[in-house]
Amino acid sequence: xxxxxxxxxxxxxxxxxxxxxxxxxxxxxxxxxxxxxxxxxxxxxxxxxxxxxxxxxxxxxxxxxxxxxxxxxxxxxxxxxxxxxxxxxxxxxxxxxxxxxxxxxxxxxxxxxxxxxxxxxxxxxxxxxxxxxxxxxxxxxxxxxxxxxxxxxxxxxxxxxxxxxxxxxxxxxxxxxxxxxxxxxxxxxxxxxxxxxxxxxxxxxxxxxxxxxxxxxxxxxxxxxxxxxxxxxxxxxxxxxxxxxxxxxxxxxxxxxxxxxxxxxxxxxxxxxxxxxxxxxxxxxxxx
Amino acid sequence: xxxxxxxxxxxxxxxxxxxxxxxxxxxxxxxxxxxxxxxxxxxxxxxxxxxxxxxxxxxxxxxxxxxxxxxxxxxxxxxxxxxxxxxxxxxxxxxxxxxxxxxxxxxxxxxxxxxxxxxxxxxxxxxxxxxxxxxxxxxxxxxxxxxxxxxxxxxxxxxxxxxxxxxxxxxxxxxxxxxxxxxxxxxxxxxxxxxxxxxxxxxxxxxxxxxxxxxxxxxxxxxxxxxxxxxxxx
Amino acid sequence: xxxxxxxxxxxxxxxxxxxxxxxxxxxxxxxxxxxxxxxxxxxxxxxxxxxxxxxxxxxxxxxxxxxxxxxxxxxxxxxxxxxxxxxxxxxxxxxxxxxxxxxxxxxxxxxxxxxxxxxxxxxxxxxxxxxxxxxxxxxxxxxxxxxxxxxxxxxxxxxxxxxxxxxxxxxxxxxxxxxxxxxxxxxxxxxxxxxxxxxxxxxxxxxxxxxxxxxxxxxxxxxxxxxxxxxxxxxxxxxxxxxxxxxxxxxxxxxxxxxxxxxxxxxxxxxxxxxxxxxxxxxxxxxxxxxxxxxxxxxxxxxxxxxxxxxxxxxxxxxxxxxxxxxxxxxxxxxxxxxxx
Numbered sequence: 001x002x003x004x005x006x007x008x009x010x011x012x013x014x015x016x017x018x019x020x021x022x023x024x025x026x027x028x029x030x031x032x033x034x035x036x037x038x039x040x041x042x043x044x045x046x047x048x049x050x051x052x053x054x055x056x057x058x059x060x061x062x063x064x065x066x067x068x069x070x071x072x073x074x075x076x077x078x079x080x081x082x083x084x085x086x087x088x089x090x091x092x093x094x095x096x097x098x099x100x101x102x103x104x105x106x107x108x109x110x111x112x113x114x115x116x117x118x119x120x121x122x123x124x125x126x127x128x129x130x131x132x133x134x135x136x137x138x139x140x141x142x143x144x145x146x147x148x149x150x151x152x153x154x155x156x157x158x159x160x161x162x163x164x165x166x167x168x169x170x171x172x173x174x175x176x177x178x179x180x181x182x183x184x185x186x187x188x189x190x191x192x193x194x195x196x197x198x199x200x201x202x203x204x205x206x207x208x209x210x211x212x213x214x215x216x217x218x219x220x221x222x223x224x225x226x227x228x229x230x231x232x233x234x235x236x237x238x239x240x241x242x243x244x245x246x247x248x249x250x251x252x253x254x255x256x257x258x259x260x261x262x263x264x265x266x267x268x269x270x271x272x273x274x275x276x277x278x279x280x281x282x283x284x285x286x287x288x
Numbered sequence: 289x290x291x292x293x294x295x296x297x298x299x300x301x302x303x304x305x306x307x308x309x310x311x312x313x314x315x316x317x318x319x320x321x322x323x324x325x326x327x328x329x330x331x332x333x334x335x336x337x338x339x340x341x342x343x344x345x346x347x348x349x350x351x352x353x354x355x356x357x358x359x360x361x362x363x364x365x366x367x368x369x370x371x372x373x374x375x376x377x378x379x380x381x382x383x384x385x386x387x388x389x390x391x392x393x394x395x396x397x398x399x400x401x402x403x404x405x406x407x408x409x410x411x412x413x414x415x416x417x418x419x420x421x422x423x424x425x426x427x428x429x430x431x432x433x434x435x436x437x438x439x440x441x442x443x444x445x446x447x448x449x450x451x452x453x454x455x456x457x458x459x460x461x462x463x464x465x466x467x468x469x470x471x472x473x474x475x476x477x478x479x480x481x482x483x484x485x486x487x488x489x490x491x492x493x494x495x496x497x498x499x500x501x502x503x504x505x506x507x508x509x510x511x512x513x514x515x516x517x518x519x520x521x522x
Numbered sequence: 523x524x525x526x527x528x529x530x531x532x533x534x535x536x537x538x539x540x541x542x543x544x545x546x547x548x549x550x551x552x553x554x555x556x557x558x559x560x561x562x563x564x565x566x567x568x569x570x571x572x573x574x575x576x577x578x579x580x581x582x583x584x585x586x587x588x589x590x591x592x593x594x595x596x597x598x599x600x601x602x603x604x605x606x607x608x609x610x611x612x613x614x615x616x617x618x619x620x621x622x623x624x625x626x627x628x629x630x631x632x633x634x635x636x637x638x639x640x641x642x643x644x645x646x647x648x649x650x651x652x653x654x655x656x657x658x659x660x661x662x663x664x665x666x667x668x669x670x671x672x673x674x675x676x677x678x679x680x681x682x683x684x685x686x687x688x689x690x691x692x693x694x695x696x697x698x699x700x701x702x703x704x705x706x707x708x709x710x711x712x713x714x715x716x717x718x719x720x721x722x723x724x725x726x727x728x729x730x731x732x733x734x735x736x737x738x739x740x741x742x743x744x745x746x747x748x749x750x751x752x753x754x755x756x757x758x759x760x761x762x763x764x765x766x767x768x769x770x771x772x773x774x775x776x777x778x779x780x781x782x783x784x785x786x787x788x789x790x791x792x793x794x795x796x797x798x799x800x801x802x803x804x805x806x807x808x809x810x811x812x813x814x815x816x817x818x819x820x821x822x823x824x825x826x827x828x829x830x831x832x833x834x835x836x837x838x839x840x841x842x843x844x845x846x847x848x849x850x851x852x853x854x855x856x857x858x859x860x861x862x863x
Contacts, residue, residue, distance in 0.1 A: 032652060083836045090598065090651075094792045095835045097785055102828025109821050160386070167376045167387045170420075174374035177336055179362030179391030179439055220663060220781060223656050231652065262667035265660035272657045273645050 003132035004249050010138050012245020013145035017200035018222040019229065019237035020152065021193040027169035027232060028189040029081060030089050034096045037219030038103035039194050043069045043201020044210035045111050048118040058121055062144075065202045066195045072103075073194020077187045100216065107212045115209035141203045148199055149238065155192075156234070165189050217261075221248075224268035289314035289474050290335065290366075290443055295344035297327075297334050304330045307344065308500045310493045312443070317466075317475040319489035319506070321482045322518055326495040328478040329371055332445050336368040337361045348443070363391035367441035371448045371478075373432040377421035381412055384420055384431055388438035397440070405434040408464050426457035430464070437468060444468060445476045450484055462488060482518065486510065494518040547850055551800065559706055563699050574814055576698040576770075578807050579705025580763050583712045585790040585806035586799065587759020590716070592788065593796040594725060595752040596732030597647070598655040601662035602787045605757040607669060607779030608635045609764025614682045614774055615675065624688040628765040632758050638665075639757035643750040662781050669776045681775030688769045701770050708766065709803075712759060717799055719755070728752055729797065793834050794841050801843020808842075 018040055025033045043065050050061035080099055084092045122136035156162035168175045168185050176182050201215075208214065225244040229236025244264055252260045290312040297305040305327045312318050320328050333339045335346055337358040346354045353361055362368075376384050385405060389398050406413040409430040415423060423431060429449060436444055446465065450458045466488060469475045479485035486492055492509045494502035496518060502509055509515055566572050584606060591599045612631035616622040622630070646657040669676045676682065687695045688704065695704055719725045730738040731745050739745050768774050786809065794805025812830065816823035838845045 080832055080836070084839070087839050091792075091835055091839050094789070095832050097789065098828050098831030098835060100828070101785075101831065102825055105821075105824035105828060109825055160390070163379060163383050163387045164390060166379055166383075170376040170378050171374050173338070174370060174376065175387070176358045177338070177362065177368045177370060177374075178388045178435065179359045180387065181359050181390070216782065220659065224660065227653070227656060258671045259667055262664050265663040265667075268660040269645075269657050269664070272649060272653050272660075 002130055003134070004253060005246065006132055006134060007138070008246035008249035009242055010142055010145075010245070011249065012242035013142060014200050014204050014218070014241075015222050015225045015244050016238045016241025017145060017148065017196055017203075018218060019225045019241045020149070020234055021196035021200070022219075022222060022226060023232065023234055023237045024165070024189055024193040024196070027234075028165060028186055029092075031081065031092045031096065033076070033193075034093065034219070035076060035100040035103055036193070036197055037215030037217075037222075038100045038107070039069050039072055039197035039215070040201035040204070040218060041107060041210070041212060041215030042072060042103065043198035044118075044205040044208075044214065045107055045116060045201075046198070047202035047205045048116040048210045049111065051118050051121075052116070062199065062202055066198050069198025069201070070191045070195040073197075074187055074191040076194075077190040081186070081190070082183070104212050104216070111210075111212075113212075115211045117209050118205040121206055137206050141207070144199070144203060148196065152196070152234075161185075161188070165192075221261075221264040224264040224271075227268050227271050289349060290476070291345075291347040292331070292335070293345040293347070295331075295334055295341045295346060297330050297339055298342050299339075303342070303498060305334070305341075305498045308495070308498075309344075310500060310503050312474060312476050313491060314474055315472065316490045317469045317477065317488055318491040318493065319477040319479060319485035320493050320495060321479055321485055322495035324480060325497075327498040328495055329447055331495070332368055332370075332447055332476075332478055335361075335445065336366060359391060362439055362441075365440075365442040367436035367439050367444050369432045369436045369444070369446045369449065371451065373425075373428045375420045375423070375428050375431050375435065377419065379420055380417050381420065381423070381431055382416040384435050385412075385438050388435040391439055394440075398438075401438055401440065405437060408467060409434055426453050426461065429453060429457075429461055433461070433464065433468075437473070441473060443474045443476065445478070447478045448480060449477070450479065450481050458484070482515075547854065548800065555800075555803075556710075563702055569698070572698040572702070574811065576702045577705065578810060579702070579707075579709035580767055581790065581806040581810040582709040582803050583705070583759055583763045584787050585794065585802050586709075586712050586716050587756045587763070588787050588791050589797065589799070589802050590719070590728070590752045590755040590759070591749070592756075592791050593798075593802065594720065594728035594732060595749050596796070597749055597753070598651060598658075598788075599753060599756065600655050600659035600781065600784050600788070601642070601665070602756065602760055603779045603781070603783035604662040604665040605635050605639065605760035606764040606767070606783075607665065607774075607776070608638055609761030610768040610774050610779070611669060611676055611682070611764075612761075613765035614685045614768040617686055617769065618682060618684065624686070624765075624769060628762060631765050632761045635757045635761035635764075636754055639754050640750070643753040647746055647749045647753065659781055659784075662784055666776060666780055669779065676776070679776060681773060682768075683773045685768050685772045685774070687772070688766065695770075705766065708762065713799055713803065720797075720799065724748065724751070732797075789831055792841060793831065795838075795843025795845075796841065798841065798843020798847070801841050801846055804842050804846075 018036065021039075022033060022036050025031060025036070046065045046068055047061055050056045050064060051058060056064070076096070076099060080095050081092060084095055120135070120137050122140050124135070126133045126135055127139065156166065164175070164180055164185050167180060168182055168189070172182055221244065222241070225240035226237055227240070228243060229238070229240030244267065247267060248260065248263050251263045292309055292311075294307040294309050295305055296303055296307050308327070308331065320331060322328050330339065334341050337353070337356055337360070341354060344354070345352055348361075348364060348366060351364070353364060356364070376387070379387065385402060392398070411427055412430055412434055415427060420428070420431065433446070433449070449461055449465065453461065462484070465475060465477075477485050477489060486506050486509070489506050492502070492504070492506045493500060494509070494515070502512060502514060502518065562575055563572065566575060584602065588599070588602045591597050609631045612634045613624075613627040616627035616630055617624065642658065642661050646654055646661070649657055670679060689695070690704075695701060727738065727743045727748050730741065730743055731748060735745050790806040790809045791802055793809055794803070795801035812827055813823060816826050819826060
């Protein structure tokens with residue numbers, strides 16, 4: 001029971017990270033970025049490649065991965081979002097779908113069609129904790145997830161950059177009138193979102209094989225997490241991500257494992273039909 | 289201080305402003321008046337760079353700012369409090385004021401300016417940790433004005449600052465605007481409430497369907513029989 | 523926020539569709555296209571080219587079908603592949619397990635798909651843009667998972683094999699050429715029906731909903747029921763395409779009917795230009811052939827496919843249809859002797 005809960009929280013952490021990175025861009029630009037899953041996939045591939053092929057130190061590899069995927073985020077703003085500013089959001093969203101197709105196939109060009117795996121990061125000896133058995137890397141993953149979310153929270157509330165990002169997310173034109181460099185802030189927001197998605201990918205790499213299609217399927221489930229949390233709220237995305245991880249693992253264990261991949265979507269539809277504002281409601285002033 | 293030279297603005301094919309020219313004198317409080325849809329807001333948007341004029345020039349302190357980006361115009365010393373206040377709903381009062389200091393180069397004066405805003409609007413100090421959306425309409429207007437002066441402008445433009453506020457709150461807000469003007473900041477008001485604006489402004493300009501029809505000192509305009517037309521929007 | 527945004531932005535006049543007089547240029551265009559389509563099998567030299575061509579009608583039918591809910595009514599439905607799959611599976615099951623005639627099976631499958639669309643639409647069509655997109659995407663994923671897991675009916679991952687081909691007046695269809703014309707006939711009927719609907723009151727009310735749902739309702743358009751009808755039309759088109767697809771390939775498996783496939787269909791409508799039948803027809807043909815055309819580039823081809831889509835959206839935000847109508851306007855004004863500024 002406890003072991004299941006912990007496992008659920010670990011998977012949930014990955015959903016939460018991806019959900020938060022998605023919401024960062026959504027809040028700032030009003031765009032649902034379909035390439036977000038591919039950023040995670042690139043994080044997984046770059047991480048696995050750096051660690052298992054180039055034998056780079058894990059911490060360094062994590063930082064490099066974050067940097068490279070962050071650059072992908074920056075590039076998306078420059079090459080795709082920026083040229084389409086002023087167009088309806090629908091066109092921008094569709095363009096990100098095109099980017100996701102391109103990135104998926106770019107990964108295939110770089111790393112080939114075969115999945116890559118990352119070696120276990122912190123040894124193989126399982127750790128026993130209150131009757132639960134966990135692998136060291138599962139604990140490592142949760143520690144990094146919590147640290148990352150903590151840093152993100154501090155950046156968003158304590159730094160000028162975080163406040164600027166939130167201001168642009170609230171009202172882009174008012175921010176422009178106050179002399180905020182909106183373009184630069186948007187670019188950096190996309191980059192920050194890429195960093196988070198890249199780290200999330202790095203973290204899942206030792207759990208699953210890195211495959212070129214992993215991003216798309218994780219992203220679709222992350223939409224469920226985002227909707228549960230109420231589209232547009234970062235704390236909501238966190239809660240949504242963790243609860244999705246928990247629900248998925250308990251339902252798989254106690255109801256049926258065949259429908260493992262459907263639970264997220266059943267929740268997604270149920271929440272949308274019953275409470276489209278998300279379980280935790282929407283804050284006043286949020287977009288949507 | 290600010291000069292518009294034959295500025296024409298059009299959305300799509302239809303012009304909203306026709307060759308508008310006027311000059312805002314330094315240090316004074318001026319008012320741009322006119323009925324709904326006369327082009328007042330568009331004029332402000334053109335000055336702050338949100339729309340590009342099709343023709344004409346806008347000069348600020350002798351510099352041609354016509355095609356500058358909005359953030360560059362703000363950094364040059366023009367702050368625009370937009371209609372509807374547009375405060376950041378998800379940020380606290382203090383955070384709203386803090387982000388507004390972005391274009392400033394002197395970080396040292398920020399603290400004293402914050403004190404100044406709080407002196408001007410003690411209510412903002414009381415509510416400094418509250419999120420923007422929880423403020424009342426009047427408090428939001430105060431925050432919008434406070435936010436604008438955190439950028440240390442030399443010219444402050446206010447669009448419909450009295451709209452939707454209770455009469456007592458209007459008085460409070462306009463007293464603050466007067467105080468700001470007294471401290472040396474040039475003010476340009478846009479008001480539908482013509483009599484209110486003219487009580488405060490030394491200079492007035494009247495727009496009628498995109499054309500500047502009257503301009504001069506407020507006292508001269510008050511006695512002009514054509515002012516009635518401006519009221520009625522004919 | 524929205525209210526303020528509109529206040530701050532350019533006021534836009536609501537675009538109104540006018541019953542346009544029969545347009546000579548577009549008639550010539552359609553006639554030329556039909557001529558090429560009829561002659562195409564003669565023009566193609568290799569078997570490979572014919573194989574590629576045999577399916578073009580299917581993509582046109584699917585894209586024109588998706589255009590009802592997405593192009594005209596403006597609702598981003600993300601479950602078109604699921605409707606296609608239900609049509610394919612239902613008629614395959616009717617044919618293999620109940621030995622049902624192809625045409626009866628196709629009709630019965632369309633009824634099944636229609637019922638699913640009705641239920642889904644009733645539950646989700648009141649949602650706003652993104653939410654409706656996400657809900658239908660969730661529905662598509664659920665339907666896919668059900669197909670994978672309902673093994674004794676759908677055959678699970680292994681799919682259904684030995685599906686009999688369609689029969690036409692006692693003749694069982696076979697060969698690429700026959701299927702090419704079979705698809706062509708359906709695509710033409712599909713386009714014709716869609717064209718009639720576009721010009722009807724119902725079609726105009728859908729476009730009014732796309733341009734602004736609340737103002738459409740204020741004008742007396744019952745938005746919800748109109749959108750539901752549009753979704754049902756989309757589903758029926760997809761279902762028919764699925765039935766023919768299943769009996770053409772004789773084998774279907776769940777992997778054809780994923781969100782990934784839906785996205786391909788959505789891109790056809792987007793690249794073609796939402797609401798423009800000629801644009802969408804071209805879009806469906808181009809996008810279904812593009813991967814093949816780029817295949818010479820080896821592993822880079824799908825990468826370029828993705829990039830090409832982004833570039834197309836940036837260059838022609840209104841799709842090929844938008845670009846075409848702009849071009850035809852210019853041609854017309856030149857023909858009239860009016861100088862273009």
